[in-house]
Amino acid sequence: MKKFLLAATAFLCIFDARAEDIALPQPKTTGGMPLMEVIAARRTARNYSAKELSPQTVSDLLWSAWGISSEDGKRTIPTARNRQDIDVYAVMPNGTYLYDAKNNLLKQITNEDLRPALAKQDFVMKAPLSLIYVSANKEYGGMHAGSMYQNVGLVCTSMGLGNVVRGMIDRDQLKEKLNLPDDQEIIISQTIGYEAE
Ligand SMILES: Cc1cc2nc3c(=O)[nH]c(=O)nc-3n(C[C@H](O)[C@H](O)[C@H](O)COP(=O)(O)O)c2cc1C
Numbered sequence: 001m002k003k004f005l006l007a008a009t010a011f012l013c014i015f016d017a018r019a020e021d022i023a024l025p026q027p028k029t030t031g032g033m034p035l036m037e038v039i040a041a042r043r044t045a046r047n048y049s050a051k052e053l054s055p056q057t058v059s060d061l062l063w064s065a066w067g068i069s070s071e072d073g074k075r076t077i078p079t080a081r082n083r084q085d086i087d088v089y090a091v092m093p094n095g096t097y098l099y100d101a102k103n104n105l106l107k108q109i110t111n112e113d114l115r116p117a118l119a120k121q122d123f124v125m126k127a128p129l130s131l132i133y134v135s136a137n138k139e140y141g142g143m144h145a146g147s148m149y150q151n152v153g154l155v156c157t158s159m160g161l162g163n164v165v166r167g168m169i170d171r172d173q174l175k176e177k178l179n180l181p182d183d184q185e186i187i188i189s190q191t192i193g194y195e196a197e
Contacts, residue, residue: 020108022097025056027063027104032158042153045162048127048193057159058106058129061192062088062099064155065131065148075101077147079140086135086144089178091115091189092128096178109178117173118189121166127193130166132174136183145187152190162195 032038053061066088067076075084090097090106096114097106115125124130133148135141149165156163171186180186 018108020095020111022055022106022108024059024062024104024106027059027067028056029060029063029067029069032155035154038154038157042157044164045195046121046123046164047196048123048162048191049196050126050128051194052128053161053193057161058090059104060159061129061131061152061155062090062106063101064151066099066101068101076151077144079144080137083137085137086133086141086148087184088148089132089134091118091130091132112177114174114177117170117177118166118191120168120170123164124166124191126196127191129193130189130191132169132178132189133187134178134180134184135187136181136185138185141185141187149188149190152192156192160194161192163190163192165190 033041064076066086068074069076074082079085088099089109090099091114093113093115095111096109098109100107115130118124118130118132131152133145135144137144153163153165166189169186169189174186175184
């Protein structure tokens, strides 16, 4: 019995998933358009349809931002001294989630629709997904976020999705709603969706 309790506790510590969390499908890490063609085609989009993104698409986008891409735990973007001190939140109409790459999970932070705090531009309320990049690293956090939004933007182009990097956000309100510790700052956001016809 003692052994079972220990094993169960260890499991819960490793994999602390709750009912409101979203288990993502394994990211698809192959295929897509040739890289140089994607770079040439990349463009900011600001006119979105409300069409939902599939769980596979959400998983692939988050993996490109901050997924684990090697057995020793390295990521899809480089970080200074491999500190990996950045987080990505996914804002969706039904709630906001922290991406947990190790467990391929979206951990629910709130079931509130935080898009109004992100908005300032009307199209944000229509698009199905916005990402928020958060870090306490004052020196390099912005660079890490830039690597992430560039990966995501290129994958969007490859998948036929639109995206826009957005600095026009209410950082104070978002920080409070996400319950971030004092030292963590919201660096930038990125809105993603299918472009309206
Ligand atoms: C750090 C950063 C912040 C940005 N903030 C906004 C924003 O708040 N709203 C917006 O509509 N576009 C924003 N943009 C998108 C730029 O306006 C856009 O990249 C630029 O006009 C060039 O267009 P292109 O991306 O199609 O080449 C931002 C881009 C970057 C890199």
